[in-house]
Amino acid sequence: MTTTVLFALESDSDILREYKSGDTERAVTFFVRKYQRFVYSIALRYTKNNEDAQDIAQDVFVKAISSLTNFRGEASLKTWLYRITVNACKNEIRKKKLLRFFDFAREDEEFDIISPEPGPDQIHVDSEFYCNVHKALAHLPEKQRETFALRYFDELTYEEISNILGTSVGGLKANYFQAVQKLMVILPQYGIGGM
Amino acid sequence: MNTKYGDNEKKVTDNIEQLIPKQMYYNSLDTSVRNLSVAVHESLQKKQRQKFLFRKKVLQIIPIASIATVALLYFTFFYDNVSNLEHANHGVTQDFESLSSQHSTAEFNAIIDEELNSEHYDFIYQDDALFLFDDMTSSDLQTTVEDLIAIL
Numbered sequence: 001m002t003t004t005v006l007f008a009l010e011s012d013s014d015i016l017r018e019y020k021s022g023d024t025e026r027a028v029t030f031f032v033r034k035y036q037r038f039v040y041s042i043a044l045r046y047t048k049n050n051e052d053a054q055d056i057a058q059d060v061f062v063k064a065i066s067s068l069t070n071f072r073g074e075a076s077l078k079t080w081l082y083r084i085t086v087n088a089c090k091n092e093i094r095k096k097k098l099l100r101f102f103d104f105a106r107e108d109e110e111f112d113i114i115s116p117e118p119g120p121d122q123i124h125v126d127s128e129f130y131c132n133v134h135k136a137l138a139h140l141p142e143k144q145r146e147t148f149a150l151r152y153f154d155e156l157t158y159e160e161i162s163n164i165l166g167t168s169v170g171g172l173k174a175n176y177f178q179a180v181q182k183l184m185v186i187l188p189q190y191g192i193g194g195m
Numbered sequence: 196m197n198t199k200y201g202d203n204e205k206k207v208t209d210n211i212e213q214l215i216p217k218q219m220y221y222n223s224l225d226t227s228v229r230n231l232s233v234a235v236h237e238s239l240q241k242k243q244r245q246k247f248l249f250r251k252k253v254l255q256i257i258p259i260a261s262i263a264t265v266a267l268l269y270f271t272f273f274y275d276n277v278s279n280l281e282h283a284n285h286g287v288t289q290d291f292e293s294l295s296s297q298h299s300t301a302e303f304n305a306i307i308d309e310e311l312n313s314e315h316y317d318f319i320y321q322d323d324a325l326f327l328f329d330d331m332t333s334s335d336l337q338t339t340v341e342d343l344i345a346i347l
Contacts, residue, residue, distance in 0.1 A: 025236070032235050036228040037221065050227060057228065061235040062242065130223035133215055152211065153220060173204075180207045184214070193214035 012077045019068050031068075031077075032061055038078065038154055039085050044134060045149060046089035056092060060085045075163065078156070082164050132190035139186050140179050147172050148179035 015034070019027035039060050043053035064084055071080065137145050146165060150156045151172075158169045165172070187193050 028236065028239065029232055032232040036231045037224045040228045040231065041224055044227075054227065054231070054234075057231055058234050058238055061231070062238045065235070065239060066242070129219060130227075133220060152208065152215075153217065176204070177207060180211050183211060187214045 015077075016068065016071065016073075019065075024065075028065055031065065035078070035081055036061075039081055041149065041153060042082060042085045043089055045137060045145060046086065047092060048134065048138060052092060056085065056088050060088050063088075076160070078154075079160065079164050082150075129192070132192055133187075136183060136186045136190050136192065140182055143167065144175045144179040144182070147175040148183070151176050 015027050015031050019031070036057065040053055040057040043056040043060070044050070047053050047056065060081065064081060071077070137149065140148065143165065147161060147167075150161045150164065151158070156164075158172050161167075161172050162169050167175070
């Protein structure tokens with residue numbers, strides 16, 4: 001009796017090797033699972049809308065996977081994905097602004113993170129918590145918000161964030177510290193930690 | 196200095212961790228992206244299917260387009276020239292026959308020689324079409340012959 005053991009693809013190089021060797025389905029699954037949180041949360045921070053963020057995340061993965069064979073490895077996959085996602089978000093925001101200009105889209109910029117499928121209570125609590133965290137993050141300037149999110153949630157090193165955002169490590173540290181100080185004040189206003 | 200900053204950052208991060216527990220944040224994210232992998236696979240398959248259908252369409256169109264192009268080229272360049280040349284040759288033969296029937300051979304040759312040596316010489320010989328029937332269109336040939344008839 002033979003047993004087939006399928007090893008999880010942990011590192012970027014494993015995923016790339018598997019994808020280039022032809023087992024694309026497995027590589028794609030691991031690739032998406034590894035970076036879905038990362039891509040989705042960036043999209044949500046920029047678009048402030050659950051559905052838009054999900055659509056953008058899906059498009060970003062399709063785009064990235066289509067050009068995965070051309071990925072030269074000059075930057076890390078995370079940096080590469082960050083850039084694709086931010087560009088996609090900025091395009092979407094530009095499109096929305098244009099639609100709003102012609103009054104085809106709604107005016108308000110409120111967060112819309114309620115899950116499309118109503119689920120158990122926990123999901124609702126998670127969504128509410130998540131929604132409030134992102135509302136608080138939206139009060140920060142873009143650079144501070146991105147530095148905080150990449151450092152705290154995505155646990156990137158300052159060097160990696162510096163490559164992504166193009167800011168010096170010293171500047172990033174200052175941004176992170178200021179972001180935390182502001183959040184300590186803002187978060188209780190959204191019922192987080194103040195109870 | 197770095198250690199001092201590291202200590203400070205740890206303290207700051209601990210404070211924020213109490214407000215935003217990472218695990219809770221990740222759980223809520225996972226709720227939102229739980230179907231993303233499936234959606235991406237479906238999108239990729241759809242894209243692949245569209246690409247396949249496009250290639251199939253192109254492969255279907257290529258033979259038809261090739262046949263149509265060859266036919267078009269044939270009718271534009273080959274068929275047109277052949278029919279024109281036949282028509283022109285027939286016209287020229289008739290014109291020369293009628294000319295020669297009106298004059299005796301000696302007279303005819305004398306008229307031709309005279310005209311070729313006259314001021315019309317250049318006009319006649321400049322027109323390469325007289326010698327290169329293949330390159331002439333029917334209207335060119337007709338015009339030349341009409342000119343020659345007029346001269347004669």
